[in-house]
Structures are given as C-alpha cells and as structure tokens.
Amino acid sequence: MRQRWRKLLSDPWFLAALAVAIAVVVMALLAPLVAPYDPAQQFPEGITADGQPLPPGGKFVLGTDLLGRDLFSRIVWGARTSLIVGVLANGVALAIGTLIGLIAGYFHGWIGGLLMRFTDVMTAFPALLLAIALAAILKPSIWIVALVIALVSWVQVARVIYAQTLALSRREFVEAAVALGATPWRIMVQHLLPHLAPSLVVWGSLGLASTVLLEAALSFLGVGVQPPTPSWGGIINESQSYFTQAPWLVAFPGLAILLTAWAFNVLGDSLREVWG
C-alpha cells in the first residue's frame, strides 16, 4: 500500500492533475481575488470601434467577449459556478446512490432485485435528453441544474455500492455484529460505510468530472446556469454564432472545461488503482 502511494506521488501526471484540481478549487473559492476585473463589467475599451471583441493579449489577457467583458475574469468566476453545481449535484448523487446501494446490498433479496431492475431502466434512459427537458421546463437556476444532474447520475454510484455491500455483508465482521445484536441501520452506518469510503472518494472524483461536463453541455444549450451568472458552457453559448470571428471565446472556456474534467478523472482513476 505504502509502495503504491509512493509510486503515485512520483507520477508526473497524477501531480499535474492534482495541481490543476487545486488551481480550479482556489479559483472558485477566491474568485474575487483572482479575477482582475468584475466579470459583469462591460469595458468601452473592451470592444473595437466597429463592435468586435478584443483578441487575447494586452490589458485583457484572454481577450474580451461580445459585450466587452474580460474573458479571463469570466472564466475564473465560471470555475465557481462549475464547482458549485458539480459538488452539489455530485453530493446529492453520492448520497442517493449510497443509500440505495447500501440498503439493496444489505437486504439483497427482493429489494436488491428491484433496485437492479430499476438501474436497468435508468441505463436505458437518455440522461442528457431528460436533463435538458427537466431543466428547460423547470426554468433553470443553479439549484435546479444541480438537482437535475444529480437525478440522472446517481445510478452509477448505486450500482458500485450495491455490488460492494453485497460482497462485504458476507464477511465475518458483519456476521459478528449481527450476532451481537446490532440493528441493520447500525451495521450499515458503522460497519459497512467505512469500508465503502475509498469507493466514494473515487466515484466522487470521477463523478465530479462528468457533472462538470454535463453542466457545461446544459449551459451550452441554454438550459443550464442562466446569464448573467458566468459559466463556461454559457460563455460558449453566448458567442457561438460568432465563433469564426472570435474563436478564443470558444477555445478558452472549452480548455477550462477539459482541464477540470481531465484532472478529476485522473485523480479518481489513480486513487482507484491505489485502493483497488
């Protein structure tokens, strides 16, 4: 185990992913300090005389958008939006998935069977389409978007937790606890949950990557986080019809999404290898 950790800590890609993840979190937490300008401020000098956005360089490091706002500041604030939605959606998905997976795995029998049938149904669901429909009809806010994403992404967690609980509940320490008269609830929370913690960290990290991507896709389609709140997908949505004149308005937010999702994917995958 120690050897695996040492190998991990000398893996340059793991360290790079860790650095990116920390950078994104710092950007999100300290957005007002990191961003050079107010993300909503429309600079008169931010657009050219004939109304074009400015390319990267000079006063505006990554250029400006169609309204003359500083793109870098908007991307920094976008990190906050992305992580709020990501953490919230992922937290709810983990909670629902763990609860259902635990219960179904511990009381296997018909409850477990029912759960597995239900996950079959959920995997047949076009998640993206459903998320779009729900978000559009519910008039999207940051909370609704997070809830919708959680609703379509808890199944994966439930499956993993179910399989592990099923294996764990046949072990001696669970039998011992049952023999000592522990209630099922106590066994699940005190005895099983600690063993599931590594999986939860792994799936929390992998799930964060996919929720960030899903939020970006929803915001790109205009049913995610609404303006004026800056979001990476939203920035691309606003400048979509202008992408031939101002490709940086697509490239930089796109890169921000890619790096964030990449970092949390690599972190989750590396941790899985250490614990797996």
Added chain:
Amino acid sequence: MTIRYFLGRLFQGGLVLLAVATITFGLLYLLPADPARLVAGRSASPESVAMVRKELGLDRPLYERYVRYLGGLLRGDLGRSYMQRTEVRELILSRLAPTLQLTLLGIFAELAIGLPLGILAAVSSGRIWDRLVTVWAFAMVAAPQFALGLLLLYTFGYLWPIFPLGGYGSWQHAVLPALTLGLTGGGWYARMARSSLREVLATDYVRTAKAKGLSPWVVLGKHALRPALLPIVAMVGADLGVFMGGVVVVEAVFGWPGIGQLAWQAIQQVDIPIVLGVVLVTAASVVVGNLLADLMYTVLDPRVRYT
C-alpha cells in the same frame, strides 16, 4: 443462444420501455408547465386556453391520459404533436435517418481512432507510445463535445475551408460531426482496448505462442486480438443507444436535422408528445443495442452460451 432466451430478453426489454414511458410521462406532465397556454399563445383569453386544453385532451385526468397513451403505444401510435399538429411517429421517422447515419459514422470513427491507438499502447506497454496514448485518451474523454465541434468547424470549415460550416446533405457535411463523436468516444475505446489487450497478452497461452517462435504479428492477430476485443463489442452495442439520445449536442453544433434537434425544439415549446416519443425511441435503441451486443458475443466467442 436459444430462442427462449432471446424471447425472454425481448420481454424484459418491453418491460424496461414500459417503465421508461411511465416515468417520463409522469415527470413531464407533473411539472408545472401548461402546454395549452403555450399553444394558445401568450395573450389568449382564459376561454380560448380552455378550448385548446380540451382540444389537446389535457382536460382529462392524468391516469386516463396515461392509459390512453399506453394503448396508443401498443398500436405503434406515439400521439400527436401539440404545436405541429402532426403525428409524432411521422415526425420522428422523418428525422431518424440523419441521426442513424451520424450514430453509425460516429461509432465507425470511434473504432477507427480508438482501436489502433489502444492496441499500439498495449503492445508498447510502459513505453513512450503507451504514455502518449493514455494521456490523449484521458484528454479526449474530458473534452466537451460542443467546444471540440466548434473548434473543428473553425479550423477545417473556416481557416481551411475543406468542409462545409454545418448542415446536412453530402458526405462532406458528415465528416466533422462524425470526427467530433469519434475523437471524444475514441478515448474510451483506446483505454478499453489497451487494458483488455494487456490482460490477454499476459496470459499463458499467449506466452506459449510466443515461445514456440511465432512472429509478434501472428501472435497478436491470430491469438490475442480476438478475445481482447470482446468487451469492445459490448461497448459498441451500448453506444448505439447512447448516441441516439446523446447526439443532441453535436446535432445542435452542426445543425444536423436529426431526432436530437427535433427533441430540442420540442422541449423549448413544451411539446410533450414529441419529447416523450424521442425518449422512447432512444430507450428502445438502447435495449436493441444491448441485445445486438449479446448476439455478437455468441458469434465471436463460442464459449459464450446463453440459456
């Protein structure tokens, strides 16, 4: 595969579709949106809204509409669109071909990009190619499709105008959308092929084949590749369904007139019958895709027998 097993799976698939229909119906109609109001128009009087509601059958209780909808489904009737006043089935059929084309081209591109790279990574295990492919695969899996699609359009449609800037018609129109799907999905295939082939290459029979002096190509082609690619077949089957429902974004970027676009327009107008229909058609393709994957398994691996 026995006929009995096949029929059993079909029946299960039918149950899954029934559940999908029920959940989607419930979710979409219990939400606080009033399609009648939207159809009648913003400035419509309460009387005309009530009239539209009656005309669309929305004045009936929910369970009655649900039973009627299921009855229609059994006859292959997906209901009528609120806004376009045509059969949903006709609307979906007219959009199915473009989406199916894009799905198949996308799967082809994924395989064409992902498999060779994954195999390359596995045979050069631990060395530079392995590292490069792994890094690339992780990046592609994390790439937002819409940004990638727009940047491909910018590069190969605008800077070097080789391909048209979106739209549908000739094969040139299909290249960039398929490439977008292929690049992002190819990352998964490369990772899967790499880990699967590495496992097979470490087995005893491959070592035996090498030890008796067969060339590396023969070992790979005749002995290792076939078992290693089995999990890929399952992935292709799953992708068939995932793509049918997941190409909404790519269709939006490239102006591709498929069912994703149809659903997207319907969602904005709260045209629930169309949304329901598209959800059901994509769920059905997931079921069919998984079934096809199982069938392919038995063909490729004689050890697999379903009972």
